[in-house]
Amino acid sequence: MARVLLFYILVVLLTGKSHNTSSNIRRVLVFGGNGFMGAETVERLLDLGYDVTIANRGNWYWDSATRIRPRVRFFSCDRSSALKSNCKKLMRFIQKIEFDAVVDFSAYKAVTIRDSLEALNGRAKLYVFISTDSIYEVCEKSHNGSTVESDDQPISSVSAGTSNDYGYQKLLCERELKKQKQDGGIHYVILRLPDVIGPRDNTKRWWSYQLWLQIYPYVKIPIYVPNRVKDVSFSLAYVKDVARAVTYVIKHDNKLHGHAINLGFEQTFTLGSLLLSLKEILGVDGNVTEYTNNPKHMQFYPTVTKGPLNTSKAWNKLQFKHTPWKRAFNETVLFYVNALTMKEYFDDREKVVYVLKEMLGSQNERAIEDALITLKQTFKLGTDNTDVSINSDIEHQEL
Numbered sequence: 001m002a003r004v005l006l007f008y009i010l011v012v013l014l015t016g017k018s019h020n021t022s023s024n025i026r027r028v029l030v031f032g033g034n035g036f037m038g039a040e041t042v043e044r045l046l047d048l049g050y051d052v053t054i055a056n057r058g059n060w061y062w063d064s065a066t067r068i069r070p071r072v073r074f075f076s077c078d079r080s081s082a083l084k085s086n087c088k089k090l091m092r093f094i095q096k097i098e099f100d101a102v103v104d105f106s107a108y109k110a111v112t113i114r115d116s117l118e119a120l121n122g123r124a125k126l127y128v129f130i131s132t133d134s135i136y137e138v139c140e141k142s143h144n145g146s147t148v149e150s151d152d153q154p155i156s157s158v159s160a161g162t163s164n165d166y167g168y169q170k171l172l173c174e175r176e177l178k179k180q181k182q183d184g185g186i187h188y189v190i191l192r193l194p195d196v197i198g199p200r201d202n203t204k205r206w207w208s209y210q211l212w213l214q215i216y217p218y219v220k221i222p223i224y225v226p227n228r229v230k231d232v233s234f235s236l237a238y239v240k241d242v243a244r245a246v247t248y249v250i251k252h253d254n255k256l257h258g259h260a261i262n263l264g265f266e267q268t269f270t271l272g273s274l275l276l277s278l279k280e281i282l283g284v285d286g287n288v289t290e291y292t293n294n295p296k297h298m299q300f301y302p303t304v305t306k307g308p309l310n311t312s313k314a315w316n317k318l319q320f321k322h323t324p325w326k327r328a329f330n331e332t333v334l335f336y337v338n339a340l341t342m343k344e345y346f347d348d349r350e351k352v353v354y355v356l357k358e359m360l361g362s363q364n365e366r367a368i369e370d371a372l373i374t375l376k377q378t379f380k381l382g383t384d385n386t387d388v389s390i391n392s393d394i395e396h397q398e399l
Contacts, residue, residue, distance in 0.1 A: 025049075025050075025051045026049075026050050026051065026100045026101075026250070027050070027051045027052075027053070027097060027098070027099045027100055028045055028050050028051070028052050028053070028099060028100060028101050028102070028103060028250065029053045029054075029055070029094065029099045029101075029102045029103070029124065030042055030045075030052060030053070030054045030055070030102075030103045030104075030105065031054075031055055031056070031079065031102070031103070031104045031105060031106045031107065031116065032054070032056055032103075032104070032105030032106035033052075033054035033055075033056060033068065033072070033103075033105065034054065034056045034058075034059060034060055034061055034064045034068065034069075035061050035064075035105065035202055036061070036196065036198075036200055036201050036202045036203075036239060037105060037130065037193075037196060037239055037242050037243070038054075038056075038105040038106075039061070039062070039064040039067065039068050039200065040198070040200070040239045040240060040242065040243045041103065041105075041242065041243040041246045041247070042054060042068050042072060043067065043068060043243070044243040044244065044246075044247055045246075045247060045250075046071050046072070048247060050250075051073075052071075052072045052073070053072065053073040053074075053075070053093070053097075053099075054068075054072050054073070054074055054075070055074075055075045055076075055077040055079075055087065055090050056074075056076075056077065056106065057076065057077070057078050058076045061200070061202055062200040062202075062345065062348060063200075063344055063345075064200075073093075075087065075089055075090040075093065076089075077090050079106060079107070079112050079115070079116070082115050083115055083116065083119040084118075084119060091119060094119065094120060094123060095121075095123075097123065098123045098124070098125075099120075099123060099124040099125070100124075100125050100126065100250065101124065101125065101126040101127070101128055101249075101250045102116070102120065102124045102126070102127045102128065103128045103130070103246055103250075104116070104127065104128065104129050104130060105130045107129070107173055108166070108169050108170065108173070109169055109172070109173065110169070110172040110173050110175065110176040112173070113129070113173050113176040113177060114176055114180075117176075117180055117185060117186070120186075122185075122186060124186055125186065125187065126186065126187050126188065126189065126249075126250065126257075127177060127186055127187070127188040127189075128188070128189050128190075128191065128246055128249055128250065129173060129174065129177055129188060129189070129190045129191070130191055130193065130242075130246075131170050131171075131173065131174055131190050131191060131192045131193070131260070132166070132167065132170050132192060132193055132194075133147065133192055133193065133194045133235065133262070133304055133309055134164060134166055134167030134170060134303070134304060135152060135167045135168075135170050135171040135174065135192065136151055136152065136167070136304070136306050137164040137167045137304055137305060137306060138154055138155055138164055138167050138168045138171060139151055139152050139153055139154050139155060139171070140153050140154075140155055141306055144307075145310070146268075146307060146308045146309060146310040147262070147306055147307060147308070147309050147310060148262070148310045148313070149192070149259075149260045149261065149262055149310075149313055151306075152171070152174075152260065154168075154171060174190050174260065177190065178258075181258065187257040187258070188257070188258065189249050189256045189257065189258075189259055189260075189261070190259070190260035190261070191242070191245060191246070191249070191260075191261055191263055192260055192261065192262050192263065192309070193237050193242060193263055193264070194234065194235035194236055194237055194263075194264045194304070194308075194309055195234070195235075195236055195237070195301060195302070195303055196236070196237045196238070196239050196242060197236055197237070197238060197239065197328065197329075197332055198238050198239030198240060198328065198331070198332050198335075199239065199331070199332060199335035199336075200239075200335075201239070203300075204348070204351055204352045204355060205300035205301065206300075206332060206336070207336045207339070207348075207352045208300065208352055208355050208356055208359070209223065209274075209275060209278060209300065210278055210282070210333060210336050211336070211340070211352055211353075211356055212356060212359070212360075213275070213278055213279055213282055213284050213288060214282060214284070214337075214340075214371075214375055215356075215368060215371035215372065215375065216284055216286065216288050217284065217285070217286075218367065218370065218371035218374060219360070219364060219367045219368060219371055220286075221360055221364060222287065222288055222289055222290040223275055223288060223289050223290070224289075224290055224291075224292045224294070224297040225271050225272055225275070225289050225290070225291050225292070225297075225299065226291075226292060226293070226294075226295075226297055226298075226299055227291050227292065227293050229270075229271055229299055229301075229302060230270070230271075230272065230291055231270060232270060232271075232302055232305070232307075233268045233269065233270055233307055233308050234268065234269060234270070234301060234302035234303075234304060234307070234308055235262075235264035235265065235268055235269075235308040235309040235311070236264060236265055236269060236274075236301075236325070237263045237264040237265065237322075238265070238322065238323050238325075238328040238332075240323060240328070241263065241320075241322050241323050241328075242263065244320075245261075245263055245314070245318065245320060248318055248320060249318070252318070255317065255318075256317060256318070259313075259317060261313050261314050261317060261318065262309040262310060262311050262313060262314065263309075263311060263314055263320075263322075264308070264309050264311045264322070265311075265322050265323075265325045265328070266311065266322065266325075267325045268308040269301075271299055271301050271302065272289060272291075274301060275288065275289050276289075277326075277329055278329070278333065281329060281330060281333045282333065298359075340372075340375060340376065341376050353368070353372065356368060
């Protein structure tokens with residue numbers, strides 16, 4: 001008995017988790033949890049003392065293999081087919097457990113939501129679904145103001161295969177949750193997100209623009225902004241705010257049952273204003289943008305056309321205060337400045353460099369490589385350059 005107890009203590013000390021079955025431990029099942037928003041949210045849940053189980057296909061992005069994987073209970077699971085047949089280990093586990101919440105980052109089809117709810121069979125108190133502002137692209141909007149949560153009535157002619165099929169499928173996921181609750185199912189909360197920024201973004205959109213600005217003094221190639229989006233305002237959210245919002249919803253779920261909530265900074269942006277802010281933070285001189293009608297020039301922001309989100313409900317229902325955008329921008333810029341030289345982010349850095357070469361053209365590859373060598377020599381390889389100079393004021397907020 002003493003040996004068994006000693007072994008258990010060693011396991012807890014070495015893994016940082018006991019998988020306690022005490023009723024005082026709050027248990028959360030996360031679908032995803034290995035990507036940009038998911039890993040940030042899982043880390044926050046763990047830091048707050050939650051017992052976290054995650055299920056995903058086993059792709060560990062950025063440093064999530066070391067930052068997240070050792071601290072959670074993990075099941076490899078591909079949700080493209082039924083959990084009961086494809087994720088048998090997970091099924092055996094969830095049949096023994098009741099979860100305080102399920103957080104779903106990875107469902108893109110209504111059938112996936114339906115399958116997950118059937119597998120849970122009522123053994124979860126709350127389902128938090130991570131949705132998107134893209135759902136409004138397939139909905140009617142009868143006003144010119146910022147988009148509110150009630151602007152979610154689908155256009156009568158919309159169907160699968162529409163030009164914004166992603167938004168349509170996510171809207172169907174939301175409707176599946178509403179339907180199951182009407183049929184006596186579990187409570188749900190829907191968080192609708194605009195484009196999200198912050199450290200470890202898998203889309204590499206922000207980092208591509210930031211790195212372009214960093215090499216601008218060497219290559220003198222401006223960022224092309226299509227005139228078609230010149231005056232288009234849009235919303236952004238901060239990845240740390242997404243994590244905070246999810247944990248708040250889980251803690252105070254009884255206030256929010258059945259609600260969909262827009263998240264995002266109060267500030268809205270255009271692509272030009274976003275790039276100007278980045279330019280000022282990085283201390284880059286010169287006219288770094290050029291407006292163009294050339295159709296070959298693409299842009300990463302905005303990704304929606306119906307304008308920014310109205311996020312007042314997040315405050316009214318959650319009393320949720322977003323991180324000031326200047327602080328979020330500065331923290332994001334500093335992360336990617338450091339990531340440029342840190343060895344553990346080599347693969348991610350190479351992907352961004354590839355995107356940059358594609359955007360600037362093969363004739364500029366040599367100039368890009370020379371500029372990157374100069375930038376890397378500015379810092380000591382593999383160190384955390386927390387003293388890097390940034391020019392915008394940081395607004396502080398207690399998180």
